[in-house]
Amino acid sequence: MIETAAYLLVAGAIEDAAGCGADYAAVTAAHRDGQLTVTVEDDGQGRSASMTEIADRVGAPGGILTVEPTWMGVEIPCG
Secondary structure (H helix, E strand, C coil): CCCHHHHHHHHHHHHHHHHCCCCCEEEEEEEECCCCEEEEEEECCCCCCCCHHHHHHCCCCCCEEEEEECEEEEECCCC
């Protein structure tokens, strides 16, 4: 479940960035203190897609999704 949530974030954010004219997208991932943190940053023109499916998947294991115009991130407990 955790891997699926992280994958959906990365896939959805990159697909959305490409649709918004981004020239690059950077993905970071870290496991620290029993929590997986994944972020995707791009240089596109903001978000165009609804992130409802990602929010549902991230929320199922108790995670948090944060969405900004050119940055998305999740924090998922995986202790």
